[in-house]
Amino acid sequence: MRNKSRKMLHAQGLGRHTEAEITQLACRDIDALAQVLGDAEWFGGASPCGADASAGAFVLACLCEHFDTPLLARAKSHTNLVAYAQRVQHGFFADTERL
Numbered sequence: 610m611r612n613k614s615r616k617m618l619h620a621q622g623l624g625r626h627t628e629a630e631i632t633q634l635a636c637r638d639i640d641a642l643a644q645v646l647g648d649a650e651w652f653g654g655a656s657p658c659g660a661d662a663s664a665g666a667f668v669l670a671c672l673c674e675h676f677d678t679p680l681l682a683r684a685k686s687h688t689n690l691v692a693y694a695q696r697v698q699h700g701f702f703a704d705t706e707r708l
Contacts, residue, residue: 632678632679632680635671635680635683636679636680636683638667639668639671639680639683639684639687639690640683640687642664642667642668642690643687643689643690646664646689646690646693647689648689650693650696651693651696652664657700657701661697662701665693665694665697665701666697668684668690668693668694668697669694669697669698671683671684671690672684672685672690672691672694
């Protein structure tokens, strides 16, 4: 299974990068999300859209404090993403405990 996963990641492209490069790419993604979101409440504007389903899950995962990673620190550095994650948590997962 491990070899199959490695081959798939290599074929997809991500497996061709070092761990430091992957972290750098992810941090750039976080910065881009923060910039695109700006002062808006949702990526769709005044109400959630399909992009919020994907972006919201990514941001919540990055802000999961169970894993102390560089992505956690980078996501926390964007106050708009922290507020966005709270809206996503409340709007989509109100009946679950905050991770």
